[in-house]
Amino acid sequence: MLRRPTIDDVAGLAGVSIKTVSRVFNRAPNVRRETREKVFAAAETLHYQPNLSARQLASNRTFLVGLVYDDPDPETTNDYVTAIQSGSLLACRDYGYHLLINPVSVSSPKLIDELTALNRQVDGLIVLQPLSDVRAVNQFITENDVACVRLSQRPLSGYASISVADVEAADEMTEHLLSLGHRRIGFIMGHPEHGQSHDRMAGYRRALERNGVPFDPKLVAQGLFDYDSGYACARRLLSQGDLPTAIFASNDPMAMGVLSAAREMEFDVPGKLSVAGFDDSPLARHAYPSLTTVRQPIASIARLATEELMQRLQNGGSGDANHCLKAEVILRASTAAPSPQAGHASS
Amino acid sequence: MLRRPTIDDVAGLAGVSIKTVSRVFNRAPNVRRETREKVFAAAETLHYQPNLSARQLASNRTFLVGLVYDDPDPETTNDYVTAIQSGSLLACRDYGYHLLINPVSVSSPKLIDELTALNRQVDGLIVLQPLSDVRAVNQFITENDVACVRLSQRPLSGYASISVADVEAADEMTEHLLSLGHRRIGFIMGHPEHGQSHDRMAGYRRALERNGVPFDPKLVAQGLFDYDSGYACARRLLSQGDLPTAIFASNDPMAMGVLSAAREMEFDVPGKLSVAGFDDSPLARHAYPSLTTVRQPIASIARLATEELMQRLQNGGSGDANHCLKAEVILRASTAAPSPQAGHASS
DNA sequence: GCAACGATTGACAGCGCTGTCAATAAGAAA
DNA sequence: TTTCTTATTGACAGCGCTGTCAATCGTTGC
Numbered sequence: 001m002l003r004r005p006t007i008d009d010v011a012g013l014a015g016v017s018i019k020t021v022s023r024v025f026n027r028a029p030n031v032r033r034e035t036r037e038k039v040f041a042a043a044e045t046l047h048y049q050p051n052l053s054a055r056q057l058a059s060n061r062t063f064l065v066g067l068v069y070d071d072p073d074p075e076t077t078n079d080y081v082t083a084i085q086s087g088s089l090l091a092c093r094d095y096g097y098h099l100l101i102n103p104v105s106v107s108s109p110k111l112i113d114e115l116t117a118l119n120r121q122v123d124g125l126i127v128l129q130p131l132s133d134v135r136a137v138n139q140f141i142t143e144n145d146v147a148c149v150r151l152s153q154r155p156l157s158g159y160a161s162i163s164v165a166d167v168e169a170a171d172e173m174t175e176h177l178l179s180l181g182h183r184r185i186g187f188i189m190g191h192p193e194h195g196q197s198h199d200r201m202a203g204y205r206r207a208l209e210r211n212g213v214p215f216d217p218k219l220v221a222q223g224l225f226d227y228d229s230g231y232a233c234a235r236r237l238l239s240q241g242d243l244p245t246a247i248f249a250s251n252d253p254m255a256m257g258v259l260s261a262a263r264e265m266e267f268d269v270p271g272k273l274s275v276a277g278f279d280d281s282p283l284a285r286h287a288y289p290s291l292t293t294v295r296q297p298i299a300s301i302a303r304l305a306t307e308e309l310m311q312r313l314q315n316g317g318s319g320d321a322n323h324c325l326k327a328e329v330i331l332r333a334s335t336a337a338p339s340p341q342a343g344h345a346s347s
Numbered sequence: 348m349l350r351r352p353t354i355d356d357v358a359g360l361a362g363v364s365i366k367t368v369s370r371v372f373n374r375a376p377n378v379r380r381e382t383r384e385k386v387f388a389a390a391e392t393l394h395y396q397p398n399l400s401a402r403q404l405a406s407n408r409t410f411l412v413g414l415v416y417d418d419p420d421p422e423t424t425n426d427y428v429t430a431i432q433s434g435s436l437l438a439c440r441d442y443g444y445h446l447l448i449n450p451v452s453v454s455s456p457k458l459i460d461e462l463t464a465l466n467r468q469v470d471g472l473i474v475l476q477p478l479s480d481v482r483a484v485n486q487f488i489t490e491n492d493v494a495c496v497r498l499s500q501r502p503l504s505g506y507a508s509i510s511v512a513d514v515e516a517a518d519e520m521t522e523h524l525l526s527l528g529h530r531r532i533g534f535i536m537g538h539p540e541h542g543q544s545h546d547r548m549a550g551y552r553r554a555l556e557r558n559g560v561p562f563d564p565k566l567v568a569q570g571l572f573d574y575d576s577g578y579a580c581a582r583r584l585l586s587q588g589d590l591p592t593a594i595f596a597s598n599d600p601m602a603m604g605v606l607s608a609a610r611e612m613e614f615d616v617p618g619k620l621s622v623a624g625f626d627d628s629p630l631a632r633h634a635y636p637s638l639t640t641v642r643q644p645i646a647s648i649a650r651l652a653t654e655e656l657m658q659r660l661q662n663g664g665s666g667d668a669n670h671c672l673k674a675e676v677i678l679r680a681s682t683a684a685p686s687p688q689a690g691h692a693s694s
Numbered sequence: 695g696c697a698a699c700g701a702t703t704g705a706c707a708g709c710g711c712t713g714t715c716a717a718t719a720a721g722a723a724a
Numbered sequence: 725t726t727t728c729t730t731a732t733t734g735a736c737a738g739c740g741c742t743g744t745c746a747a748t749c750g751t752t753g754c
Binding site: 407 | 712713
Binding site: 004051052053054056057075076077079083085087089090099100101103117120121227253256260263282283287288299 | 351396398399400401403404409418421422423424426429430432433434436437445446447448450464467468574600603604606607610629630632633634635646
């Protein structure tokens with residue numbers, strides 16, 4: 001195996017100093033065009049690539065970005081995180097950075113220690129929910145002036161954030177169900193510690209109110225953003241009192257649970273019960289019936305988050321821009337007008 | 348912001364040389380117990396953590412492992428890759444390594460250049476299928492003596508590999524369908540360039556043969572491991588000749604496509620058509636009806652792959668162990684005995 | 695003509711640690 | 725007693741690059 005070419009080799013072949021080679025590769029100003037071309041030619045001849053470890057150490061930067069998220073159960077994959085990761089990976093590449101994936105546990109007593117260690121190993125962080133809504137995490141960020149961007153509806157002064165207009169999206173979905181004629185619309189709330197759960201609930205309530213439909217607490221159940229809690233909530237909502245003709249679950253796995261409960265309890269979907277989800281994961285697309293849901297602009301979120309972080313890293317600024325992106329209601333086969341006589345599916 | 352403590356600070360406080368501190372943190376032999384304790388105490392007092400960039404540069408190692416996989420469509424998440432990633436991430440942590448995620452494109456003309464660059468930035472690679480079955484990639488591995496572990500059924504001399512006993516698993520699934528009484532069993536093949544596609548097919552044929560059921564090429568359709576190709580293959584298999592009473596698809600997304608096609612063509616599942624998948628992704632669990640499928644031991648694969656790579660990295664050996672793990676058939680609601688009179692579902 | 699400024703390049707210390715080799719003390723064997 | 729071996733520790737060059745500062749040349753303004 002050949003020794004890997006270094007900056008000294010390139011400088012020798014190009015007939016310039018190693019500092020000039022460094023300037024060329026770092027796009028520094030004040031290098032003549034012919035000098036730059038000479039250096040690039042030498043580098044190409046030698047198949048030279050800068051040694052990242054050396055760059056890191058000499059510049060006191062790592063060229064790594066840490067994506068940090070809550071991972072309560074490593075055995076379960078989370079489509080939302082995976083999609084954000086995919087988008088961030090590509091965006092980081094465009095800036096010459098690598099993305100490091102860091103699952104943590106919100107309930108771990110070592111959470112702040114882990115974040116501290118991580119922060120030393122990366123130039124900046126992308127913090128996903130629900131982490132970005134945890135007080136201790138935000139305190140860590142401000143006390144250490146951590147270069148980061150947070151995906152959260154809750155701004156933090158001096159730090160950029162990206163969010164989706166969850167109130168508007170949930171309002172629009174609820175409006176859709178109302179326009180179909182539904183007046184008893186069940187709502188399954190997401191995890192109480194996630195900021196977006198409250199926004200989705202707020203949107204649901206706003207649309208009800210705007211349409212003169214009274215809010216009924218009996219139509220609301222508390223889920224945990226997973227299939228099993230969605231299933232349990234649906235079983236409860238479909239078992240008591242004045243039954244809903246539609247159920248809006250705060251994410252797709254919970255909506256899948258609603259579909260299963262409806263089936264077991266012989267509520268035909270969408271004939272007797274309309275079901276809506278949130279996120280537009282593959283689950284939603286491949287479900288039977290295919291799920292009406294809210295699509296988040298994941299690629300835009302990931303790109304914008306990365307760009308905000310790069311702004312901060314490259315300009316040393318204290319960017320505190322807050323971007324709120326619009327989501328889109330996707331109509332599929334799981335929602336329809338309520339049947340003239342609401343009741344159980346007949347076998 | 349305080350300056351971060353260095354090895355000099357720890358050496359000063361502990362009253363030893365920096366080399367001794369280095370020995371302690373690298374678990375070198377020949378350090379007295381009380382010396383080691385003194386150093387750890389000083390390090391803890393100072394909240395010292397080794398500077399990874401410096402370690403990388405001084406040792407000519409990066410303490411990074413690259414997970415490299417084919418990603419034809421960055422907009423689509425792949426449950427298998429995500430699960431392997433999750434397991435590898437945890438396993439690497441146990442060895443003090445970080446995992447770098449690297450999607451590439453098998454059809455890109457720059458594939459080998461990208462692998463070359465990546466190989467300079469990590470200490471070793473975990474190569475997933477179908478990459479690990481590409482001749483040019485394996486040539487790159489052997490020509491450069493790349494430290495790696497491949498997930499592949501095809502061994503490469505001098506390099507470790509991990510695989511799942513796909514022949515046996517597919518054999519067992521087909522046996523299950525045969526034991527239910529099915530004799531016309533459709534088979535949807537996976538992507539022709541993935542090694543495991545052929546093994547799954549081989550298992551299917553072996554079980555037929557062992558049970559004296561003649562292989563009928565008209566019962567086989569070529570899919571591409573995705574929902575759409577599964578849907579199209581099912582539509583074809585259910586439209587012509589002597590119809591199958593069961594369809595075994597080589598992965599879960601394709602099996603989901605079979606469910607959709609069956610529904611549209613009014614084949615009740617499992618009453619008139621049994622459907623089986625492979626992989627046991629969340630799709631399988633949450634499908635309606637829930638899918639009978641093959642579960643791969645993903646956590647074991649990831650851990651074993653990482654351990655093999657660590658063996659090679661830490662012992663400089665040329666490990667070439669080949670591990671073949673057993674998969675498990677998971678019975679769910681999508682398979683049942685064929686109805687006494689095979690035919691279309693009634694309304 | 696002289697001084698000031700800007701463009702361009704180069705020398706080199708040092709980032710924080712590891713690998714290599716030397717030094718020393720203590721114990722065992724001849 | 726002398727020599728050899730082992731355990732333990734320390735000195736220091738250097739990994740490949742960047743930041744800082746100096747040097748030099750050419751141009752412009754007075």
